[in-house]
Each structure stands twice: as structure tokens, then as C-alpha cells.
Amino acid sequence: MEEIDRRIVTLLAKDGRMSFTDLARETGLSVSAVHQRVRRLEKRGVVRGYTAVIDHDAIGLPLTAFVSIKPIDPAAPDDAPDRLAHLTAIEACHSVAGDESYILKVRVASPVALEDLLQQIRAAANVSTRTTVVLSTPYEHRAPEIAAEAVGHPTA
Amino acid sequence: MEEIDRRIVTLLAKDGRMSFTDLARETGLSVSAVHQRVRRLEKRGVVRGYTAVIDHDAIGLPLTAFVSIKPIDPAAPDDAPDRLAHLTAIEACHSVAGDESYILKVRVASPVALEDLLQQIRAAANVSTRTTVVLSTPYEHRAPEIAAEAVGHPTA
DNA sequence: ACTGAAATGCAGTCACC
DNA sequence: GGTGACTGCATTTCAGT
Numbered sequence: 001m002e003e004i005d006r007r008i009v010t011l012l013a014k015d016g017r018m019s020f021t022d023l024a025r026e027t028g029l030s031v032s033a034v035h036q037r038v039r040r041l042e043k044r045g046v047v048r049g050y051t052a053v054i055d056h057d058a059i060g061l062p063l064t065a066f067v068s069i070k071p072i073d074p075a076a077p078d079d080a081p082d083r084l085a086h087l088t089a090i091e092a093c094h095s096v097a098g099d100e101s102y103i104l105k106v107r108v109a110s111p112v113a114l115e116d117l118l119q120q121i122r123a124a125a126n127v128s129t130r131t132t133v134v135l136s137t138p139y140e141h142r143a144p145e146i147a148a149e150a151v152g153h154p155t156a
Numbered sequence: 157m158e159e160i161d162r163r164i165v166t167l168l169a170k171d172g173r174m175s176f177t178d179l180a181r182e183t184g185l186s187v188s189a190v191h192q193r194v195r196r197l198e199k200r201g202v203v204r205g206y207t208a209v210i211d212h213d214a215i216g217l218p219l220t221a222f223v224s225i226k227p228i229d230p231a232a233p234d235d236a237p238d239r240l241a242h243l244t245a246i247e248a249c250h251s252v253a254g255d256e257s258y259i260l261k262v263r264v265a266s267p268v269a270l271e272d273l274l275q276q277i278r279a280a281a282n283v284s285t286r287t288t289v290v291l292s293t294p295y296e297h298r299a300p301e302i303a304a305e306a307v308g309h310p311t312a
Numbered sequence: 313a314c315t316g317a318a319a320t321g322c323a324g325t326c327a328c329c
Numbered sequence: 330g331g332t333g334a335c336t337g338c339a340t341t342t343c344a345g346t
Contacts (some may be wrong), residue, residue, distance in 0.1 A: 013207055015206060035340075051168075051206070052206050054300060061300055091300065095291045096289065096290055133253045134250045134252055141207060150214075
């Protein structure tokens with residue numbers, strides 16, 4: 001029965017604006033049943049929201065980079081994510097295992113803007129940085145393949 | 157005037173299912189004017205699509221990692237993205253500057269699944285891998301701050 | 313949990329400015 | 330590019346099963 005939730009999530013991952021009518025046709029359920037299920041998936045946090053996929057070239061942020069950071073003072077409390085949250089060029093922040101403590105994904109307008117951003121990151125979080133510039137992106141934001149029996153087990 | 161397109165893109169990045177009626181109220185335009193602009197942004201490729209943001213814990217893919225790959229034979233033609241595209245655990249593939257050639261973002265169910273995936277990656281693309289496991293994600297998918305005068309200059 | 317129907321609101325198109 | 334009106338379809342709710 002949770003097979004249907006999987007289908008719904010997969011379909012919404014591919015097209016976040018798909019109508020309930022279309023979801024109903026694809027799943028073989030009535031419109032109101034699909035409606036109910038989508039709302040439940042949203043409430044459970046399985047579907048966390050909806051977003052437009054933006055072309056960063058077109059909005060003036062053609063340069064993507066991964067910035068790995070490491071604290072200058074390893075004894076200091078680690079609140080780097082909070083200290084960096086105000087920098088809107090940072091799209092994502094992942095705490096990672098390994099030599100460095102976080103990997104940031106950043107989007108900027110130009111090499112100079114990247115230089116400036118790196119200075120702000122170092123100053124705001126008291127970290128050293130190691131930057132890997134993205135040259136091109138063959139693919140991104142691909143929809144996940146959802147395992148059977150995976151949906152509907154709340155993790156929160 | 158392109159200020160309005162910026163607002164529309166920003167609003168849709170935050171809520172990809174926002175109705176044209178709400179977009180019209182937020183921008184001060186009529187519904188049909190907003191409708192026209194959104195369709196134009198989609199056609200220009202500024203808005204590339206819409207997607208649901210999924211909680212990977214809830215769908216049974218709680219383990220995220222970054223996998224950097226390097227060709228075993230640097231002289232061979234580099235078609236790694238094509239050779240890896242069938243692996244649905246790979247969410248993104250970025251060509252990068254630096255010691256390695258690509259950074260992959262992957263989502264799997266467990267450490268064992270990661271081990272298996274790494275073998276598949278090495279076999280499919282004839283590469284060595286270096287893996288950085290994500291421990292937690294303070295934030296991700298943050299909406300970009302769109303620069304003035306950035307929207308409406310087609311890049312294609 | 314799903315269905316079907318009823319009411320409200322939205323999407324999409326049009327003629328016009 | 331913009332508006333306002335119109336049509337049809339989608340969303341949302343609810344009583345019933």
C-alpha cells in the first residue's frame with residue numbers, strides 16, 4: 001500500500017507542480033485520496049517543501065564551488081554553520097567526516113566574488129578554507145530512487 | 157522592471173507551488189501579467205523546472221556522501237558522467253578543477269550500500285574514488301540571492 | 313482509507329489598452 | 330507588457346461507505 005506513496009513522492013520530485021488530478025490518474029486513486037496522501041506526506045516531513053529549479057547562469061551566479069573548512073582553533077566551540085548562515089552565497093553546509101569539518105556549496109558571480117566570499121567565510125567562522133571550483137555540471141538535482149518499505153516510517 | 161522577475165524567481169525558489177494569484181499579490185501585478193512572466197522565465201530556462209524537496213531520511217536514504225573520482229588511465233576519453241548516469245544513487249555530478257576530475261553527490265541506504273556503490277562507480281567509469289561521508293546537514297537547498305540586472309539576459 | 317459530489321478558487325486564454 | 334473578464338478545470342471540503 002505504501003507503494004502508492006513512493007509513486008507520489010517520485011512523481012512530485014520530478015515535477016513539483018504536478019496537479020492532484022494528474023497524480024490521481026498516475027496512481028489510479030481518486031483525487032481526494034491523493035490529496036489526503038500528499039498532505040500527510042507533507043505533515044510527516046517526507047515532502048519538506050517545493051522549489052523551482054533555477055538556472056544559476058541566468059541569474060548571474062555562474063560560478064559554483066565547494067569550500068571545505070577547518071577550524072583554526074580546534075578547541076573552540078564549533079558553531080560555524082550559525083556563523084556562516086548569513087552569507088546567502090552559501091547554498092548548502094554539510095558536516096563531514098575526514099580531515100575537514102564542513103563542506104560548503106557556494107554560488108557566486110565571478111572569481112573576484114569568490115575571493116571576497118572566502119575572506120568573509122574565514123573571518124566569520126575563524127577557519128581555513130580549501131576551495132574546489134566547479135567547471136561544469138553534467139547533472140544535478142536528480143530524483144532519488146525510493147526503496148520499497150521506506151516511506152511512512154517517521155524519523156522525527 | 158526586471159526587479160519583478162527577480163522577485164518572482166525568488167518567491168518560486170522558496171515555494172515552487174505558489175499560485176499565480178499569490179505571486180500577483182506579492183508583485184503588485186495582475187494575475188495574467190505574472191502568468192506571462194513565469195511562462196517566459198520557464199521558456200528562457202531561467203526556471204528549469206519544479207521539484208519537491210524530499211527528506212532523505214524518510215525515504216530510506218539517510219547516508220549522503222561526496223565521492224571524488226580520478227581516471228585510472230588519464231589518456232582514455234573522459235565520458236565518466238555518461239557511464240555513471242544509470243546509477244540512481246548519484247544525485248549530482250560536477251566536473252571540477254583540481255586533483256580529481258569529478259565530484260559526485262550520492263545518497264544511499266547504508267554503509268554497505270555505499271561500499272557497493274563505490275565498486276560500481278569504479279567498475280563503470282574506470283576510476284579511483286575518494287569518499288567524504290556527510291555526518292549531518294545544517295542546511296541545504298537555500299534560495300539564491302539574485303543580483304540586480306541579472307535576470308533576462310539569456311545565456312543559451 | 314477511499315469515493316464522489318459540491319463549492320470555491322485558480323489556470324489559461326482572449327480582446328483590448 | 331500590461332489589464333480585466335471569461336471559461337473550464339483544479340483544489341479543497343465533506344458526508345457517506
